[in-house]
Amino acid sequence: MKRLITMIAMFALGSLAQAADGAISLSGVWVRASAGGNSAAYATIANSGAAEDRLIAVKGDVSTSIELHEVVMDGDVMKMRPVEAIAVPAGGSVELKPGGYHIMLIGLKAPLVEGAHVALTLVFEAAGEVALDAPVQTAVSTGHDAGHDHSDMH
Amino acid sequence: MSVSPAIRLFAAVTLAAAATIGGLAWLRSQNPSNGSVLQPSAPAAPFVLTDSDGARFDSARLKGKVALIFFGFTHCPDVCPTTLAAMTRVLEALGPEAADVMPVFISVDPARDTPDEMKTFGSLFDPRIVMLTGTPDEIAAVVRDYHIYAAKVALEGGGYTMDHTASVQLYDRESRFRSTFDFHEDDGVILEKVRLVLARGG
Numbered sequence: 170m171k172r173l174i175t176m177i178a179m180f181a182l183g184s185l186a187q188a189a190d191g192a193i194s195l196s197g198v199w200v201r202a203s204a205g206g207n208s209a210a211y212a213t214i215a216n217s218g219a220a221e222d223r224l225i226a227v228k229g230d231v232s233t234s235i236e237l238h239e240v241v242m243d244g245d246v247m248k249m250r251p252v253e254a255i256a257v258p259a260g261g262s263v264e265l266k267p268g269g270y271h272i273m274l275i276g277l278k279a280p281l282v283e284g285a286h287v288a289l290t291l292v293f294e295a296a297g298e299v300a301l302d303a304p305v306q307t308a309v310s311t312g313h314d315a316g317h318d319h320s321d322m323h
Numbered sequence: 324m325s326v327s328p329a330i331r332l333f334a335a336v337t338l339a340a341a342a343t344i345g346g347l348a349w350l351r352s353q354n355p356s357n358g359s360v361l362q363p364s365a366p367a368a369p370f371v372l373t374d375s376d377g378a379r380f381d382s383a384r385l386k387g388k389v390a391l392i393f394f395g396f397t398h399c400p401d402v403c404p405t406t407l408a409a410m411t412r413v414l415e416a417l418g419p420e421a422a423d424v425m426p427v428f429i430s431v432d433p434a435r436d437t438p439d440e441m442k443t444f445g446s447l448f449d450p451r452i453v454m455l456t457g458t459p460d461e462i463a464a465v466v467r468d469y470h471i472y473a474a475k476v477a478l479e480g481g482g483y484t485m486d487h488t489a490s491v492q493l494y495d496r497e498s499r500f501r502s503t504f505d506f507h508e509d510d511g512v513i514l515e516k517v518r519l520v521l522a523r524g525g
Contacts, residue, residue, distance in 0.1 A: 201404055204443040209400040234480060240401050245505065246472045247402045247489035251479065267405040268506060274400070275482070308447035309408040 192218030193257065193296040197264075200274070202308045203281045207232075209271040210289060210303050214255075215262040218295070223254040226292040233276030235289075240268050254294070281305045358519050363499040368468035372429065372455040375442035380455055382498070388425040389520050390494040394471045396432035396485045397444035403428075404447065406491060406506045411449040413513050421451065423496075423521055430456040431466060431473035431487045493520045 198212040216222050227235045239252045255270050257263050265271055272289070281287065286302040293299065367382075374380045391410060395403035407428060414421045428445070430436035433456055441454035456462070466473050473487040493502040493516060501520045504513045 201400070202447060203400075203404075204446050206440075206444070207398050207400040236480075238401070242489065243486075245488055245490045245503075246486055248476070248486045249399070249401065249484050267401055271401050275480075308404050309411045 192216055193222060193293055193299055195291070195299065195301060198301055198303045199306045199310065200281060200287045200303045201310065202283045202305050203274075203277055205277055205280050208274045208277060208281055209238075209267075210274060210287065211265045211267070211271055212301075212303070213262055213264045214257050214291075216257040216259060219259055220295065221259050222257045222296050223294040224257065224291055225254045225294050227272045228290040228292065228298075229274075229288055230278070231281075231287045231289070232274040232278060236273045236275060237270070238273040239270050242268075257293075283307045358515055360493075360495075360501040360516075360519050360523055363495065363497070363501065366498040367494060367500060368465075370461070370465045370468070372457040372461055372465065373438055375438050375445055375454040375456075377438045380453065385425055385427070385494065385498055387496050389423055389496060389517065390498065391424060391426040391491050391517065392429065392469065392494065393427070393491040394429050394431050394466065394469070394473065394487055396430055396487070397436050397440050398432065399485070402489050402506060406489065407448040407452060409504075409506055409508075409510065409513060410452060410491070412510050413517060414449045414451055416510065416514050417517065420518070420521060424517065426452040428452055428454050429462070429465060430454075431462065431471065432475075432485050433457055433459050433462045493517065495520055495523075 194215045194217070195212045196215070198210070200210045201208050210227075214224065224237065227237065229235055237252050237255055238249055241248050241250065251273075252270070255263060255265070263270070272291075274287075283305055285305045287305060289301055289303055291299045291301065370382045372380050393403075393406055393410065395406065397403070410426050414424065414426060417424060426449070428441075430441065436456045438454075438456060441456050445452060445454040457465070465471075469492065471488045473485060475483050476486055477483050490503040490505045492500060493504070495501045501523075502516050504516050
């Protein structure tokens with residue numbers, strides 16, 4: 170019975186991307202469809218570990234470069250700024266979402282069409298690399314559907 | 324017989340309350356919701372820009388429509404597509420009422436946003452959104468006239484981003500500024516604001 174529960178648990182976790190040591194998990198991963206130029210990837214990053222971790226880079230060959238960005242509002246003015254890292258609190262999570270943090274895909278090599286997947290590798294300071302396949306969703310998406318379409322573990 | 328001050332106060336408060344309730348009920352009967360729009364001011368300054376087919380677009384075409392005007396740039400990966408996505412969903416939700424609405428996206432980045440770039444970017448959203456760009460001078464003038472903040476900010480890699488006003492401006496059928504919304508607001512709130520301007524704006 171215990172083995173069965175363990176197997177079910179492993180199966181359930183299989184639909185989420187997870188770092189080798191298991192402290193970092195990702196859900197609600199999506200990339201906005203784009204006809205070219207730039208786009209952005211979003212996810213909720215959870216940290217079950219006892220210490221804070223930090224997302225410090227994202228690797229992938231979908232675009233010329235990939236940066237971590239934050240959108241801040243100054244009154245009603247939108248300002249987008251690169252950030253060096255995104256902290257994931259111990260026992261907590263951080264949400265990358267429109268109007269907040271995002272993984273910016275700069276200089277797309279090809280248009281991103283709904284239904285395609287983008288291979289990205291998230292690099293954490295402590296947990297190391299987490300690879301995922303982020304589904305491309307329509308540009309009209311609010312991202313609310315993303316939770317039903319988990320990234321695949323590599 | 325003299326009326327005690329307490330009774331006089333009670334009567335006054337009751338009368339005031341009745342008047343307020345009556346007044347509110349009347350207002351509600353006149354309006355689609357409790358929301359409000361700005362008092363009409365002078366019509367917005369006219370402009371002529373270039374649409375995504377390369378044709379000139381005269382702002383005179385906005386007259387008779389409720390205009391949703393949003394300023395942004397096509398290299399914007401987050402707030403601009405999120406706002407245009409909200410406009411797309413609101414146009415769908417409006418159904419036939421959308422015929423009285425003209426949604427407009429104006430570039431604050433004329434150096435990169437050619438009509439072709441605008442067409443490509445616009446293809447992701449509702450085709451009714453008019454995508455406008457222009458010469459640097461034309462854009463500078465419309466940015467000034469519409470009280471938009473827009474500034475180029477250099478990025479480390481050599482490129483640049485644009486800081487800009489994220490609010491969508493709502494103009495009535497006489498091109499008078501009446502309301503705003505932005506991407507933080509729920510679709511229902513945005514829809515209500517557009518309907519308020521449709522109902523009361525000019």
